[in-house]
Amino acid sequence: MVSFELTEEQQLVQQTARDFATRELAPRAAERDRQAIFPAAELRKLAELGLMGINVPAAYGGAEAGVVATSLAVTEIARGCASTAVTVSVSNMVAEIICAFGTEEQKRKHVPRMTSGEYTCSAFALSEPHCGSDAAALRTTAKRVSGGWLLNGSKQWISHGDHSGVIVVWARTNDRPGAKGVSAFLVDKGAAGLIVGKHEEKMGLRGSTTVPLTFEDCLLPEGALIGVEGGGFAVAMTALDGGRIGVASQALGIGQAALDEARRYATERKAFGAPLAALEAIQFMLADCSVELEAARLLTLRAALLKEQKRPFTREASMAKVYTTETANRVCYRALQIHGGYGYTKEYAIERLTRDARVTTIYEGTSEIQRLVIGRDLVKD
């Protein structure tokens, strides 16, 4: 039986994130977007509130509050600032990777630094310039050498890779083709041979940095391998299943913020002698937004609950991601339409929300990849 009644702890996490987002994130979200300001100070405060390791055991400084609580927190943070939310979501995902696949030494070294805010954030480096959706085609190599591994190659689209205390990097460690030759490594910030490229000039999420990373004879210690040699692809896929719930949660927050803006504008703006909100054409748009966001919320919470209960959730995470991210884009479209010409200017938040929503159907697996995951699962024997 699946129940969506929130526990006291989940409500507390949600309220903590909501209060922080309202007080500290939303007021400067427009400025962060305009000037591309990375929210480093805010991320440290989020760590103090226990929100940088929500589903991490207390033994490593985590809040141990579970997957549903993580989803609720990311949604509230995104409602205030979508740029901050992507960093929170990815960092929580990386903390979970280390907890699930790391050695005791790796956990002790990194996870308390992630949860305490000593590391501003953490990154996930899978995509390469020539391959995003076809992740198993990656070309970065890690060769065994005396005392460790020599990493060479390039990664692309790495969210906050320049600010991260630790980066999980996927590389080919043997000649086996495709997914079988891939292993995962933990690379420390400032490692010799790690070169951080220039920030991408993005359409949205401008408060979050996105950089290419290059590895030139980057020497990693023996203990940098996470999981088993050749088992890295499954680590990436397992992490992305969870990460997709994070992106769905983020999109839900953006969509909710867009609906809030549309409602506010529709009640304030007058046309034909009455507020816009009195017009059925506007009410129908608001109603569609509300119905679709509610459906998206339930899909997202269901996927989160399945993961929390350690039941299979791959298909459900993809369903949540594809539906919620496409909903967020539809909601932003309608909300901007309700704003008329004003919505097309930077004076109103809906302009930024529309740009922020766009990438959610692309990163951590495009909508097409989600449909592929769902479709394959439906026809498997």
Ligand code: CAA
């Ligand atoms: N969980 C665990 N293992 C899984 C898995 C899952 N969900 N999905 C696949 N695997 C395993 C398979 O069992 C298989 O293992 P065996 O060979 O031992 O059986 C292996 O992985 C290969 O699986 P496939 O044959 O299905 O692999 P594929 O090459 O056909 O690719 C794919 C499958 C779903 C298309 C995958 O490549 C994919 O998800 N692509 C999208 C990648 C992606 O989401 N990138 C996002 C980048 S990160 C990002 O955006 C981060 C950011 O900073 C915001």
